[in-house]
Amino acid sequence: MLPTKQMSVQLLRQAFNSSQPPPRMWRSHELKERYDVVIIGGGAHGLACAYYLAKEHGITDVAVLEKSYIGAGGSGRNTAIVRSNYLTPEGVRFYNESVKLYEQLSDDLNFNVMFSQRGHLTLAHTDGGVNTMRRRAEVNQIEGVDSRLIWPDEIKRLCPYLDVSDHPRYPILAALYHPPGGIIRHDAVVWGYAHQADVRGAHIHQNTEVTGIKVKKGKVTGVETTRGRIKTGTVLNATAGWASTITTMVDIKLPLTTIPLQACVTEPLKPFLDVVVVSGSLHVYISQTDRGELVMGASVDPFSSYSMAGSLTFLEGIAGHVLELFPALSNVRILRQWAGICEMPPDYSPIMGFTPINGFLIDVGWGTYGFKASPIAGKTLAELIATDKTPDLIAPFRLSRFEENDLVGEKGAASVGH
Amino acid sequence: MRTEQDTLITPNRLHPKEGEVIDRATTIRFTFDGVEYPAHPGDTVASALTAAGVQVLSRSFKYHRPRGLLCCSGHCPNCLVQIGDEPNVRACTRPVEAGMEVRAQNVWPSLKRDLLSLTQLGSRFMPVGFYYKTFIRPQKLWPLYEHTLRHVAGLGEVHIDTPLGEFDKQYLHTDVVIAGGGPAGISAALGAAEGGAQVLLFDENPTLGGHLRFTVPLDSSSTPEVSKDLPELLEAANQQPNIAVFTDTSVLGWYQDNWLCAVKGTRLFKIRTKSVVVATGAYEVPLIFDNNDLPGVMLGSAVQRLVHLFGVLPGKQVVIVTANEDGWDVAADLQSLGVNVGAIVDEREPNACSSPYRDGLVNAGVPVFYRHTILEAIGSNAVRGAKIARIDERAAISPTTTQSLNCNLIVISMGWTPATELAYMTGGKSEYNEECAKILPVSSPPGVYVVGRASGTHAVDSQIAEAHQIGSTAAAFAGSGEVNKLTAQSSGTLEPRRTSDRVCVPGNKKRFVCYCEDVTDEDVELAIAEGYDSIELLKRYSTISMGPCQGAMCSMNTIHLCARANDWTVQETGTTTARPPTTPVTLGALAGQNMEPVQTTPIHQWHLDHGAAMMVAGLWLRPNHYGDPAAEAMGVRERVGLIDVSPLGKLQLTGPGVPELLERIYTNRWENLRVGRVRYGVMCNDEGVVLNDGVCAHLNDETWYMTTTSTGATTIFEWLQWWLQSGWGEGIHLTDLTDVYSAFNLAGPQSRAVLEKLTERDLASKAFPYMRIRSAKIADVPCRLLRLGFTGELSYEVHCPSGYALHVWEALMEAGREFGIAPFGVEAQRILRLEKAHIIVGQDTDAMSDPLSANMAWAVKLDKPDFLGKPSLMRISDEGLKQLLVGFKMADPDVVPDEGLQIVEPDADGRLKIIGWVTSSRFSPTLAAAIGLCWLPPELASQDGAPFTIRIDGHLKEARVQHSAFYDPDGERLRM
Amino acid sequence: MSTSKTPTKLTPLRSIAQRLGATFTEEQGWRIPEVYTAAEGEITAARERVVLADETPNGKLLLEGDHADSVLMDALDLGSLQINEGSDRIYRLRNDIFFMSTPPGREVRVQKKLTTTSAVSKQFVTITDITHGRAEIRVIGPDSQELLSKVCGLDFHPSAFPNETAKQSSLAKTTQLIIRRDIGELPAFSIIGTQSLGPYVWDTMMEAGREFGIVPIGRAALAALEEE
Amino acid sequence: MLLLTCPNCGDRNVSEFRFGGELSSRPKDPSALSSAEWANYLYMRNNVMDAQTEWWHHNAGCGLWFLAERHTRTNEVIKTYPYAKRNA
Structure with missing residues (x-):
C-alpha cells in the first residue's frame, strides 16, 4: 500500500466525516514463524532501521520487537536536542548526516516532527573550556558544519535572560554557537518512523520481550520471545540502555556501563528562551518547548544503575545550576521529573555493526547522545544489513576498535556532550 | 459585621460562620487585571474574587475558553494567575496580601475579550x-x-529582572512521617506517637483537619454543622509532645530508603524517616458532559470549602448532579444556608440512595430526578442553566426527557479517586476495586502505609480507627524494623462510597476530559483509533495529564475512556507512572541557599589588595595576573618573581613499602632516589593515559613528599587510596598535606640573592643542587625548600606551614624589593613554562593522551617489571605512534594562533584535512616570537624545522616544528 | 626551636574577622579575635542562640597505622575506643586512624611523645601534625543542632550524636570532621576541614544562621563560657 | 536517596560516597596477556541488570574503599563489606 496521501489531506477528510475511522498509524500483527531481519528495541533507532531497510533496500520481512510500548526507552525520555557540533571529525561527519536527515524528516515521514533549528549554545566558564569550544568550532567549520565561538555580548543578544555578568564561580567567558542545532518532538520521530515502516510491511510487535537468542556454530538462527519463537539469520540489538542484557544472550561482553540520566520539566511559560543552552562545567542543559515548558537535564548519575526512579539530588543540583545561569527563574515551578538509562562506552562514541557472532549486529554505545543519531544510525545499519558491508561513515565505531586500541577521540574533550 | 457597602462590593459574602478562617474585622485591597477588590486576611485570591462576584479567572490553554473555579484545592489549572513576577500561581490556595497585583495569564487583549x-x-x-x-x-x-x-x-510570564529570592533547606530525621493532616493523618500520628515514636505530621493547608474543616459529618442529625471529631483530634495532637506539625507544607516526593522531600514556602525539608504513612486523601472526580468547563460548574467539595472556610457562596441557584451520597450532603449543607437548591439529579435508581438527608430535602420541596444526568451546562461565560435528561442502564440518553433548569451554579459530586501519587512512587502496587469503582493501593514496600481516603476508606470513623492502628504499626516498624502482621491494607471497614464509572455523557458540543490541555473525549477516541492505544502512548500523543494538574483531575476518567475504547478492563489498562513532585515546586526552593564551595589560599586578601585579577581553577580562586602578564614574565627572566602555587596537591607517603609503590604508579624508575633528592614523574592509568604529573621528594629515610597538579589533587589522593586499600598498601601510610603547606615559587636569576637574606642555609648549587629538597628556616619559619624548574629559571619553591604564609610571602617580597621583585600570576607562568616547552597535563594532554605520544618517552621506562599502564604503553610503542606532541614556532611572529585551532593540510581536491591541533600558544616577550605546543602526525613532528599550516580565521598560516625548548634549551640557567 | 623571634601565625578566617570589626589578641603564637562587639553580648548570644568562634589554633594530630591504638595506650594510657567515639579529645575515626585535638601549642610536645613511643615499640604508626592544614570553626549554643541540620545531612539529635563523638561527613558540600564537645550544658560542635575552605564554610554558616540571630564571638567570651 | 552502610561509619546518604565501578581485579601478570585479553580487562564490563559487586569510596567520610553488593535494577543494597573480607 503506498504511503498515505498528504497527512494534511487526511486531516481534512477526518474533519468533515469524523464517523469514518481514521487510518491506524501502525497495525498489530501475529508473530510470524520467521522473519528475514529481527530488530530488538522499538525506539527511534530500531524503527528507523526498519524504515530504511524497506525504503532503500526493499527488505520488508522485518520484525521490530519492543518489550513495552514503542518509544518507552530512551527515545521517550531524552531532552530532544539535535546537534552536530561534536569534537572529532568522525563524530562531526556522522552527526551532520543525521541533522541533514532530520531536516527533511517531516517530509519523508509525512509527519511533522517539529524539528526547530533554533540554535544551540555550549557555554564555557574557564580558559580550558574556551579552548575546547574553539577546538570544536574549528573542527566543525572544517567539516562543513556551521559552528563558531561567540563572546558574551552576542551570547546576551541570543539569550537575554542568561546572566553574563562576572560570576565569581561560573563566569560565562564564551560559547560555541551552533545555529543548525535545536530541539525536536522526540515521540513524533518514533511515531513517524513506526507509521512509515508499518505502511511498507514491517511488523511492529509491542509488549513482546526477547528472552533468548539461538546461536549455532557461531551463527544466529533465531530468537525466543514472550510471545513465541522466531527463526531468523539476522538480529540487530538496538536496545541502548539495556544493550548488555541482550548481548549476554550470545555470550559477548560489551565495553558499556549503564547509568541513569535524569531530566525534568516546568509549567508552561510564555516564550522567552529561543535557543538551546548547555553548560559543560555546570553539566546542565535547558530549552523551551513550543508549548512553553522548560525541559532541563544534567549529566549522568554518580553511579551505575538500571533504575529509572530518579533522585532528589538531581532536582536540587539542576535547580542550583539553572539559577546560576538564569537567576530570573527562581519562581518557575518544576512539574515533573523522570529518568532514562544510558549505556556509556569508554570513548563516548557509539559501537555499531558486526560482532564475533555471525548475524548478530549491534547499534549500541549511545550514552547521552543517542537520540540525535537515530536517522543516520538506522540508515547506515540498514545499509550494513542489506550489503553485509560496513559503510565508511560508521567504520570508526566498530566493536573491534577496543581490541585494536583505536578508540575514537570524542572523550578527548571529556566534557559530557548533550 | 456586614456593612451596606460590603454587600455591594462582595455580593457573595455570607454572614459570619463557625470555623471560617478569615478575619472579617480587617479589610485589605488588591487588584485583579487592574481592578481593585476588597478581601479579608485569611481569604485566598480566589475566595476574595468569588466573594466579589468574579467568576472568570483564566482562559484555557488551547481554545482560550473562559475558566472559573472547579476544585478550589490547588489541583486543577482553572485559577492559574500571575502575581507580580510569579507565574502560574494557584489563586485558590494563595492567601491574599495587601497591594497584590494579580493578572490573568495567556490572554489577548484581555481576560474578558480574549481574541485568541x-x-x-x-x-x-x-x-x-x-x-x-x-x-x-x-x-x-x-x-x-x-x-x-x-x-x-x-x-505565565518570567520577567527578566525578577530578583533571585531567599531560599534555604533543612534536613530532618524522624521515626514516622505522616503525609496529610486530615482525620486519618492526625489519627495515624496519634497512634504512632502513643507507640513511642517521634512523628512529623505534614499538611499542605494552613490548618489541620483535611476535609473535616469544611464538610458535614455523615452520620450526624439532620442539621449539619462542622464535625465534632475534628476538635477532639486536634486537641489530642496538641497534647502529644512527640508530634511536630508542619502546616502549609506539601510532601513532594518519596525517594529510595524512605527519603522524603517537603516544601513550606521558601524552605525545602529533606527527611530521612524509618516509616511513612500516606494520608493524602482523595481528589473529587469531574464529570464529562457538554460545556463541562463552563465557569459555575464546580465540584461539591469546592463549594463546601468556599462556604465553610471563607463564608463565600459561589451561586444562589444550585443544581446538584450526583451518583452517591456526597451530592446529598452538599445539597443539605446549602439548603441549611438558605440557598435555593433547584434540583438534585442522581444517576442512580431511587432505592440505591441511602442519604440520611433525603427525606429532609424532599420534604423541603427540593425536586429530585432519579436515573437522570446532566447533558449540558448552558451559558457562554458563566452557567445560567443546566440541561438534564433521563438515562438507562447502558447510559443511553432518552431525548424526549430532556429539560432545562435555570441555575447559576452546577455542583458535580460523582465521587472520588484516591490521591496516591506519593504511595505509588514507593513502588506500591494498585488494583481496581469494582465495588467502589476506585483504583486502590494494595501493597507497599516495608515501612510504607496508606490510610484514609487515599486507601479508599470513606467514612470518617472508619478512617480514624484504621489510621490509629496503622500509625502504631508504623511506629513498631520504625522501632524494631520488622514488618508487623497488619501491613495488609484497610480491612473490612472499607465503606464503599462508590465513584460513578459512567464518566462521560454523550453530546454534540465540547466535553473536556483534560482541563489543562483542552483534550475532549472525541480526541481520546480518535487517538486510540489511530493506534495510540496504550495509556502511556495515549498520554504522550494527546498530552492528557501532562499539564499543571499532572492528572489529578483527568487520570481516572482517561483510564475509564481508554479501557472502554480498547475493550480492556480498567485493571488491564493500568496507570501512568507516578513521579515527584506531587505538587509543582519552585526552582528557588529546590536550589536553596547558594552553596558553591570556593577554595582560597591563605594570602588571598594580599592578592586582592595588590590588584590581582583572579581566575577559577577547579574549586580554587587564583591570581591570573596583576595587570601585565608579559611584564611579569619578563621580570622573572631578567630579575626575580614570586608566584603563589599553594593549590599544588601535596601528599605525604611514609613507610618501608613506599619505594615499591612509586615504582608501580610512576612510569619512570624510583628505587634509587636518595634522601634529599627530587624527581619528576608521570602517572598513567592502565589504558596508558596520562593522569597526572609532578615531583616526588625523598624527605628522610621513610618519608616521601609528593606533589600533584592542583585540579588533580583530590582525584589522585582518592586514586592512590584505592590502590593502597586494594592490595598495594603493605607498609605504606598516605596523608593529604595539601593545605598544611602553602607554597611560593621564587624564580629568576636573583632568586638566590633574595632568599639568602632570609636564611642561614647554604643555597649555592654545590650544597643545594637542582632537583633537591632541603629543610630550612626562612624568615624564622621552618620550611621545606625545593629547587625545581617549571619556569626555566633558577628557582626555589618555599613550602611553609600555612599559618606563617603571609609572613613568609611578605618577607620574600621585602627581601626582593632591592632586586625589583614582582608577583606573577598563572598567565605569566604559562608563558614561562611554554618558553621551556613544559607540558601541562589536562591542557596539552586530554583524556586520550599517552606519555609516549606526549613526547615524554624519556620518562617512560618500559624495561621496568611492571607499572600502571605498561602493557598499553608497550603496545603503543610497538605499533608506532599515531600522533606526537611537539613544539612549534610561527613563521610570522605577529601571528599568535589561539589554543584549539586546527592544523590542516589541503588534500588532492583542495578539501582541508585535519592532521593535528594547537594545545598551547603564546607570544613570548623574551623571544619576541609566537611559540606553542601542538599535536602532529609523527612523520611530520619528527622533522625539526618541518613546516605545516594552522587554519586561522579561514586562512592557512605557516608554522615550523621545533624540537628544542625555545629558551635555554640546555637548562643551564636552572642549574646556576 | 626558638620561639622568641618566631612570627605570629594567622588563621584562614582572619580577613573575615577583620571585615566583621574584631579586635585581635595573641594566643600561643596565633593572632585571633579577642572580641567582635562586647564579650557580654557574645556570651548571651552563645547561651540563648548560636555563635561561631574561630578555634583554628587548637592543635591537631593525625595518627595512622594498624597499631595506632596500642601506641596511644602505651603513650597516653588511652582505653580502647569504638569508631566515632572519643575521650580526652582523642577520637577514633577508623580502625587505623585517630584524630587528636589539643589545646593551642600543646601538639608539638604530644607528637614528640607519641613518636618516641612508636619508635621504641617499633610499630609502624605515622603521627602527622596537621594543625596548619585545618580551619576549626566552633558552633556553640542551643540552636547549634538546628543550624547544622541546614548544612549537613547527619542526625544531630543527642541520641544520634552524643557528646564526645566525632563524625566525618559532607557539610555545605565539603568534607568536614564534626566533633561534639559541649561546653557545660551548652551544645558545641567543632567543624574541622581543610583551611582553604575555611572562609567559605564560615560564610555559609553565618548565612544559614541569620534566622537564629547568629553572631561571631572572640576569645574573651569563649574563655568565659569554658570557665563556668 | 540511597542509604549506604559504610563498614566503618555505618549508614550514610549515598551523596557522601563515590562509586568505584564493578569489581574487576588487575591481572597478576599483565605482560602474559594478549591484546584482546588486556582490552577485555580495560574496557569490557558485565554491566548486569542484577546483583553486582562493586567498589565504593567514603570520600566525604572516613576515606575507606569497600565493596557492596547491589541489585542494579532496584538499587537495593544487599550488603557492604571491607575489601579484606571479600572471600569471607
Missing part, C-alpha cells in the same frame, strides 16, 4: 495531534508557523 478564543472556530481542523499533521510542507514555512504557535502557547 477565535481558535475555537477552527477546532474542527484542530483535533488531537493536529500539529503533527499540519505544516509538513514546505519545510521553509515551518519556522514561521512555529513562531506563532509558541506565542499562542505558554501560561
Whole structure:
C-alpha cells in the first residue's frame, strides 16, 4: 500500500466525516514463524532501521520487537536536542548526516516532527573550556558544519535572560554557537518512523520481550520471545540502555556501563528562551518547548544503575545550576521529573555493526547522545544489513576498535556532550 | 459585621460562620487585571474574587475558553494567575496580601475579550495531534508557523529582572512521617506517637483537619454543622509532645530508603524517616458532559470549602448532579444556608440512595430526578442553566426527557479517586476495586502505609480507627524494623462510597476530559483509533495529564475512556507512572541557599589588595595576573618573581613499602632516589593515559613528599587510596598535606640573592643542587625548600606551614624589593613554562593522551617489571605512534594562533584535512616570537624545522616544528 | 626551636574577622579575635542562640597505622575506643586512624611523645601534625543542632550524636570532621576541614544562621563560657 | 536517596560516597596477556541488570574503599563489606 496521501489531506477528510475511522498509524500483527531481519528495541533507532531497510533496500520481512510500548526507552525520555557540533571529525561527519536527515524528516515521514533549528549554545566558564569550544568550532567549520565561538555580548543578544555578568564561580567567558542545532518532538520521530515502516510491511510487535537468542556454530538462527519463537539469520540489538542484557544472550561482553540520566520539566511559560543552552562545567542543559515548558537535564548519575526512579539530588543540583545561569527563574515551578538509562562506552562514541557472532549486529554505545543519531544510525545499519558491508561513515565505531586500541577521540574533550 | 457597602462590593459574602478562617474585622485591597477588590486576611485570591462576584479567572490553554473555579484545592489549572513576577500561581490556595497585583495569564487583549478564543472556530481542523499533521510542507514555512504557535502557547510570564529570592533547606530525621493532616493523618500520628515514636505530621493547608474543616459529618442529625471529631483530634495532637506539625507544607516526593522531600514556602525539608504513612486523601472526580468547563460548574467539595472556610457562596441557584451520597450532603449543607437548591439529579435508581438527608430535602420541596444526568451546562461565560435528561442502564440518553433548569451554579459530586501519587512512587502496587469503582493501593514496600481516603476508606470513623492502628504499626516498624502482621491494607471497614464509572455523557458540543490541555473525549477516541492505544502512548500523543494538574483531575476518567475504547478492563489498562513532585515546586526552593564551595589560599586578601585579577581553577580562586602578564614574565627572566602555587596537591607517603609503590604508579624508575633528592614523574592509568604529573621528594629515610597538579589533587589522593586499600598498601601510610603547606615559587636569576637574606642555609648549587629538597628556616619559619624548574629559571619553591604564609610571602617580597621583585600570576607562568616547552597535563594532554605520544618517552621506562599502564604503553610503542606532541614556532611572529585551532593540510581536491591541533600558544616577550605546543602526525613532528599550516580565521598560516625548548634549551640557567 | 623571634601565625578566617570589626589578641603564637562587639553580648548570644568562634589554633594530630591504638595506650594510657567515639579529645575515626585535638601549642610536645613511643615499640604508626592544614570553626549554643541540620545531612539529635563523638561527613558540600564537645550544658560542635575552605564554610554558616540571630564571638567570651 | 552502610561509619546518604565501578581485579601478570585479553580487562564490563559487586569510596567520610553488593535494577543494597573480607 503506498504511503498515505498528504497527512494534511487526511486531516481534512477526518474533519468533515469524523464517523469514518481514521487510518491506524501502525497495525498489530501475529508473530510470524520467521522473519528475514529481527530488530530488538522499538525506539527511534530500531524503527528507523526498519524504515530504511524497506525504503532503500526493499527488505520488508522485518520484525521490530519492543518489550513495552514503542518509544518507552530512551527515545521517550531524552531532552530532544539535535546537534552536530561534536569534537572529532568522525563524530562531526556522522552527526551532520543525521541533522541533514532530520531536516527533511517531516517530509519523508509525512509527519511533522517539529524539528526547530533554533540554535544551540555550549557555554564555557574557564580558559580550558574556551579552548575546547574553539577546538570544536574549528573542527566543525572544517567539516562543513556551521559552528563558531561567540563572546558574551552576542551570547546576551541570543539569550537575554542568561546572566553574563562576572560570576565569581561560573563566569560565562564564551560559547560555541551552533545555529543548525535545536530541539525536536522526540515521540513524533518514533511515531513517524513506526507509521512509515508499518505502511511498507514491517511488523511492529509491542509488549513482546526477547528472552533468548539461538546461536549455532557461531551463527544466529533465531530468537525466543514472550510471545513465541522466531527463526531468523539476522538480529540487530538496538536496545541502548539495556544493550548488555541482550548481548549476554550470545555470550559477548560489551565495553558499556549503564547509568541513569535524569531530566525534568516546568509549567508552561510564555516564550522567552529561543535557543538551546548547555553548560559543560555546570553539566546542565535547558530549552523551551513550543508549548512553553522548560525541559532541563544534567549529566549522568554518580553511579551505575538500571533504575529509572530518579533522585532528589538531581532536582536540587539542576535547580542550583539553572539559577546560576538564569537567576530570573527562581519562581518557575518544576512539574515533573523522570529518568532514562544510558549505556556509556569508554570513548563516548557509539559501537555499531558486526560482532564475533555471525548475524548478530549491534547499534549500541549511545550514552547521552543517542537520540540525535537515530536517522543516520538506522540508515547506515540498514545499509550494513542489506550489503553485509560496513559503510565508511560508521567504520570508526566498530566493536573491534577496543581490541585494536583505536578508540575514537570524542572523550578527548571529556566534557559530557548533550 | 456586614456593612451596606460590603454587600455591594462582595455580593457573595455570607454572614459570619463557625470555623471560617478569615478575619472579617480587617479589610485589605488588591487588584485583579487592574481592578481593585476588597478581601479579608485569611481569604485566598480566589475566595476574595468569588466573594466579589468574579467568576472568570483564566482562559484555557488551547481554545482560550473562559475558566472559573472547579476544585478550589490547588489541583486543577482553572485559577492559574500571575502575581507580580510569579507565574502560574494557584489563586485558590494563595492567601491574599495587601497591594497584590494579580493578572490573568495567556490572554489577548484581555481576560474578558480574549481574541485568541477565535481558535475555537477552527477546532474542527484542530483535533488531537493536529500539529503533527499540519505544516509538513514546505519545510521553509515551518519556522514561521512555529513562531506563532509558541506565542499562542505558554501560561505565565518570567520577567527578566525578577530578583533571585531567599531560599534555604533543612534536613530532618524522624521515626514516622505522616503525609496529610486530615482525620486519618492526625489519627495515624496519634497512634504512632502513643507507640513511642517521634512523628512529623505534614499538611499542605494552613490548618489541620483535611476535609473535616469544611464538610458535614455523615452520620450526624439532620442539621449539619462542622464535625465534632475534628476538635477532639486536634486537641489530642496538641497534647502529644512527640508530634511536630508542619502546616502549609506539601510532601513532594518519596525517594529510595524512605527519603522524603517537603516544601513550606521558601524552605525545602529533606527527611530521612524509618516509616511513612500516606494520608493524602482523595481528589473529587469531574464529570464529562457538554460545556463541562463552563465557569459555575464546580465540584461539591469546592463549594463546601468556599462556604465553610471563607463564608463565600459561589451561586444562589444550585443544581446538584450526583451518583452517591456526597451530592446529598452538599445539597443539605446549602439548603441549611438558605440557598435555593433547584434540583438534585442522581444517576442512580431511587432505592440505591441511602442519604440520611433525603427525606429532609424532599420534604423541603427540593425536586429530585432519579436515573437522570446532566447533558449540558448552558451559558457562554458563566452557567445560567443546566440541561438534564433521563438515562438507562447502558447510559443511553432518552431525548424526549430532556429539560432545562435555570441555575447559576452546577455542583458535580460523582465521587472520588484516591490521591496516591506519593504511595505509588514507593513502588506500591494498585488494583481496581469494582465495588467502589476506585483504583486502590494494595501493597507497599516495608515501612510504607496508606490510610484514609487515599486507601479508599470513606467514612470518617472508619478512617480514624484504621489510621490509629496503622500509625502504631508504623511506629513498631520504625522501632524494631520488622514488618508487623497488619501491613495488609484497610480491612473490612472499607465503606464503599462508590465513584460513578459512567464518566462521560454523550453530546454534540465540547466535553473536556483534560482541563489543562483542552483534550475532549472525541480526541481520546480518535487517538486510540489511530493506534495510540496504550495509556502511556495515549498520554504522550494527546498530552492528557501532562499539564499543571499532572492528572489529578483527568487520570481516572482517561483510564475509564481508554479501557472502554480498547475493550480492556480498567485493571488491564493500568496507570501512568507516578513521579515527584506531587505538587509543582519552585526552582528557588529546590536550589536553596547558594552553596558553591570556593577554595582560597591563605594570602588571598594580599592578592586582592595588590590588584590581582583572579581566575577559577577547579574549586580554587587564583591570581591570573596583576595587570601585565608579559611584564611579569619578563621580570622573572631578567630579575626575580614570586608566584603563589599553594593549590599544588601535596601528599605525604611514609613507610618501608613506599619505594615499591612509586615504582608501580610512576612510569619512570624510583628505587634509587636518595634522601634529599627530587624527581619528576608521570602517572598513567592502565589504558596508558596520562593522569597526572609532578615531583616526588625523598624527605628522610621513610618519608616521601609528593606533589600533584592542583585540579588533580583530590582525584589522585582518592586514586592512590584505592590502590593502597586494594592490595598495594603493605607498609605504606598516605596523608593529604595539601593545605598544611602553602607554597611560593621564587624564580629568576636573583632568586638566590633574595632568599639568602632570609636564611642561614647554604643555597649555592654545590650544597643545594637542582632537583633537591632541603629543610630550612626562612624568615624564622621552618620550611621545606625545593629547587625545581617549571619556569626555566633558577628557582626555589618555599613550602611553609600555612599559618606563617603571609609572613613568609611578605618577607620574600621585602627581601626582593632591592632586586625589583614582582608577583606573577598563572598567565605569566604559562608563558614561562611554554618558553621551556613544559607540558601541562589536562591542557596539552586530554583524556586520550599517552606519555609516549606526549613526547615524554624519556620518562617512560618500559624495561621496568611492571607499572600502571605498561602493557598499553608497550603496545603503543610497538605499533608506532599515531600522533606526537611537539613544539612549534610561527613563521610570522605577529601571528599568535589561539589554543584549539586546527592544523590542516589541503588534500588532492583542495578539501582541508585535519592532521593535528594547537594545545598551547603564546607570544613570548623574551623571544619576541609566537611559540606553542601542538599535536602532529609523527612523520611530520619528527622533522625539526618541518613546516605545516594552522587554519586561522579561514586562512592557512605557516608554522615550523621545533624540537628544542625555545629558551635555554640546555637548562643551564636552572642549574646556576 | 626558638620561639622568641618566631612570627605570629594567622588563621584562614582572619580577613573575615577583620571585615566583621574584631579586635585581635595573641594566643600561643596565633593572632585571633579577642572580641567582635562586647564579650557580654557574645556570651548571651552563645547561651540563648548560636555563635561561631574561630578555634583554628587548637592543635591537631593525625595518627595512622594498624597499631595506632596500642601506641596511644602505651603513650597516653588511652582505653580502647569504638569508631566515632572519643575521650580526652582523642577520637577514633577508623580502625587505623585517630584524630587528636589539643589545646593551642600543646601538639608539638604530644607528637614528640607519641613518636618516641612508636619508635621504641617499633610499630609502624605515622603521627602527622596537621594543625596548619585545618580551619576549626566552633558552633556553640542551643540552636547549634538546628543550624547544622541546614548544612549537613547527619542526625544531630543527642541520641544520634552524643557528646564526645566525632563524625566525618559532607557539610555545605565539603568534607568536614564534626566533633561534639559541649561546653557545660551548652551544645558545641567543632567543624574541622581543610583551611582553604575555611572562609567559605564560615560564610555559609553565618548565612544559614541569620534566622537564629547568629553572631561571631572572640576569645574573651569563649574563655568565659569554658570557665563556668 | 540511597542509604549506604559504610563498614566503618555505618549508614550514610549515598551523596557522601563515590562509586568505584564493578569489581574487576588487575591481572597478576599483565605482560602474559594478549591484546584482546588486556582490552577485555580495560574496557569490557558485565554491566548486569542484577546483583553486582562493586567498589565504593567514603570520600566525604572516613576515606575507606569497600565493596557492596547491589541489585542494579532496584538499587537495593544487599550488603557492604571491607575489601579484606571479600572471600569471607
